[in-house]
Amino acid sequence: MNTAPQSSTPAYSLFAVIFALAIGGFGIGTTEFVAMGLIQEISTDLQIDLAQAGHFISAYALGVVVGAPLIAIFAAKVPRKRLLILLMLFYALANLATAYATTASHVLISRFIAGFPHGAYFGIAALVAAELAGPHKRATAIAQIMLGLTIATVLGVPLATWLGQQFGWRAGFQFSASIAVITLFAIAYAVPNIPLRASASIQTELAGLKNLNMWLSLAVGAIGFGGMFAVYSYASPILTEYTKVGIEMVPIALAVFGSGMVLGGLTAGYLADRHLKATIIGILIHASLIFVITSFMMANLYTALLALFLIGFSVIGLGGALQTHLMDVAGEAQTLAASLNHSAFNFANAIGAFLGGWVIQQHYGWTAPMWVGVVLSLAGLMIFLFALWVEKRQA
Template sequence: MSSQENSIPPTHHLSVIILALALGGFCIGTTEFVAMGLIQEISQSFKLSIPVTGHFISAYALGVTIGAPVIAILAAKVPRKTLLIGLMLFYGITNASTALANSYESMLVSRFIAGFPHGAYFGIAALVVAEFAGKQKRASAVAMLMMGLNVATVIGVPFATWLGQLYGWRAGFEFSASIAFLTVVAICFGLPKMQLDHTASIQNELRGLKNTQMWITLAVGAIGFGGLFSVYSYVSPILTEYTHASIQVIPFALACIGLGLVVGGVVAGHFADKNLNKAIIWVLVSNACSYVLCALSMDHLATAFIALFLVSFSIAGLGPLLQTRLMDVAGNAQGLAASLNHSAFNIANAFGAFLGGWLISQGLGWLAPIWVGVLLSLGGLIILLVAFQHEKKSISACKSDANQTC
């Protein structure tokens, strides 16, 4: 345990810490997904096709992918509270700049830069709540932290999408920027003073790059979560062009997806405290099945809403579950592993959005992004089983080496 142990507050303060940090998750979730909810409005504003507009989604995801490990390594010696405040302040400024973008190039750059703090924020915040909650409750505590992101998909994204439809897409990003600045205030007052973790160092974080188990676990998220982003990125045109629904129903569809993420996150967190690895398996299997059901249910709006709920419900737990598994396999590179988890999910974001858009552009139909989800969930499951097998072999080799401490 780090030297932060002396500053851990009483248990009844944990909810305040989670609430303050979850507000940042709400902000980030709103920002990340509102670009998908407003993809048609942004497309019309810049006079671009839907697949090309999807580049803005991919640019943000790539910003997360690059920014998370760089910040985690370079800021290893920065006190966690100070780092969290700085990350959210930067996030607010960059999202305000997105609202001012007036060309394809400036929009692309602003979305890329805005992604930098995303992964590092969630990674460091997860380490904070896990340490304060203790090992027996850390999975559910991390799941509650991630609830901020999930609630964003129920409330923040539909509201920001509605604002964007009413006042122009820029209003959605202005809303996100204001929540970021509010989060800075919440962290200042909601988190206790935290001592520097003297075990953290740039060298320790860099050594984590050699950790095979860490990389395999990250690959599970990078592939397994891609299906949700493939569907979410194009849910607006899928419903308007395939289901023939009005564009006014899009905020309600996004709310259905968000509700599934909230409920699924709570359920997965509960089971993860009992058996983490088994919970991850069930998440991926059930998610693959949900995409099949979704593809067969998009002819009617009511069944489409139910299917979208099931897709998000089944995948909701993957993020916090993999975040917790990384704490077990990362060794001393906790900050790097925690932050890279969100790089992995944004690789899934970029890959899912790109693959879904590419298949649409190839004339494979509006349901193609949904079928992509089946393949990616099963791909994540295969990688997970490889991780378990590799872990088993590593433990056996360790025990057979009399000179090595397992």
Template sequence: MTRSLDRPTRPQSVVAPDPTVRWLAVLALAIGGFGIGTTEFVAMGLLPDIAGSLGVSEPTAGHVISAYALGVVIGAPLIASLTARVPRKALLLGLMTLFTLGNLASVVAPTYGTLVAARFIAGLPHGAFFGIAALVAAHLMGPQNRAKAVAHVLTGLTVATVLGVPIASWLGQQFGWRSAFGLVVVVGLVTLTAIWFWLPNMRSMHVTSPLTELGALKRVQVWLALLVGMVGFGGMFAVYTYISTTLTDVAGLSRALIPVALMVFGVGMVTGNLLGGRMADISVIRGLYFSITALGIVLALFVFAAHNPWTAMAGLFLIGTAGSAIGPALQTRLMDVAHDAQTLAAALNHSALNVANAAGALIGGMVIAAGYGYTAPAAAGALLAVAGIVVLTVSVLLQRRTANR
């Protein structure tokens, strides 16, 4: 964990010396993250409404969530590599336009098939937007505050779990599920306006080429960093996917309090994201070790804490905190090890996290189906965190050996 492992691969100049300009730019990007976070999670709570409206079963309606995730996984590397030469501000405006149109198509989708297609389109710009926004924010804020800048962009995503998702869910329940995506369209339009007026032109920001960006896929350290996210993050999603039943059937919490519990989890995510940014600015590697280890410990304790409503709520907050703290450090690590292919690597981070989401949910479902109960996903998640630490250690040792040659 030497200082050299945490050093940026190239110096980043601050293009906006005025602090007000910098923070308004980061705020514009965070608003976009708020909209993306809202649309990503709100469909989970509205599946019964979507299924009833379109005349399909609830499991079938769940494919709209899978379609969005598939869009993220495919869109992140594809868009990041093909648009490598596009100026950053123009690219962010284009990505948010595509995102807004995808959600508008979700609002007016007449059939189940068209809704699935609309959700896929809405997911395409997700990873690329966050990856490029992270690079832009780090460039604006300078090398000493790059992880903190990344964390502030990701704050929009975490705040969405506290405010955006509950508000959109309420709208969906009161006025139909289409109104939830209508709210996201409004947020998308606000983001477009904010980026247009608040984000500098970023002319001094380095741009590459598609071949240069694709070069990231040849770097072992990039794949190891992505694997850390896929494995280490999976434990949080293993618990979160089944948290409603865990809290009601195991902790004995009233179903009416589930939204409150989800907000507690969201507050934990906001807290962890900001703490993670500060830790990563001190040391990216140590930040990753600390946050993944903390997540593993909290998940292991949740196996026992889940049997009481008060300790379950406290554990849920800590899971959100520890899990979210991984994000800024992992994003920054990818930016460091990708060298000149930072755009693709930063975007791939969100593909990796969506894989972690799917893998965590799958593993959690498997241990429940095997008869181990609803606390078993937390135990499985703790083991995933251990695996994440192992992968990170391999990455660090390999980098040290390469540096000593």
């Protein structure tokens, strides 16, 4: 058993805490990505085209962008364990609303609402894990929390996609709601009651809005992470229309993509605990090169699977590394910054899905989303280098 640094924090098992929080990440990851895996089934059932179905992906992402800062600010005085439980309850209900929506408009609204607790959950979960793990293992602990999201791409999304293909796309969202309910009980059992910082308030969180370094760090994720979503959002039609494989191969391909994300996330967490800023730079350079290489690998099933693995491996570590970096630059606005990080990533989700769909609609080819990834990764790199320059000047 471990004990928290503060004597008022009860004894806890760090493994159990991370496992419980990762279950929530698994549920959120399944929900976020399952719409991408079922995009063809959803568009067919609701009688809309693929680009319109892609708006459901963007709606969820924009819900995260809106919900994360609002929850972080107005729930600043709510104990973190209680808030995590409430967020999972809301998430379960929102996914049920999607599952039982009857029109495209209702799905769009429910997906937007379902995005609200996403950023706040991951942000607060990351702060809890980092505090309990200590300063020298915080990036690894955060990466392990995020592992729930990446495992979702290996197991949750393929399973939910399969359920959606076999029993109708709504079954995928019912599955996600059930995971949220399981998370409620896991958090209630495993996560200790952590005392709030004495300075925690709406005012201290709002003060973070004036922090230039925080905004620049968030911009890195908002842009640099978008390439992964430009590809992942349209992986299903790319595989069926360009690689010419059957729809039954899509869940397997998504699992391969997710396997790369699992390995990439753990590797990046290990490196970030040792060389944080260099890890962020390395991820963005590596991602831009991988997008170029994989644009020539999608014509054959086996090279396409390798390409998806490499994309997942190269990009995903940016999330945990930037989450850790934000803890260093956010000052007293820790909850706001941690939550906004996931708003930034879901802005990347929205812009990536939009640009990926746009280049396909403009007939640039099914591999054009990879080149969107090149541009966005390099743009994220430029922003981070500028952020480091600003930080150095302010020191």
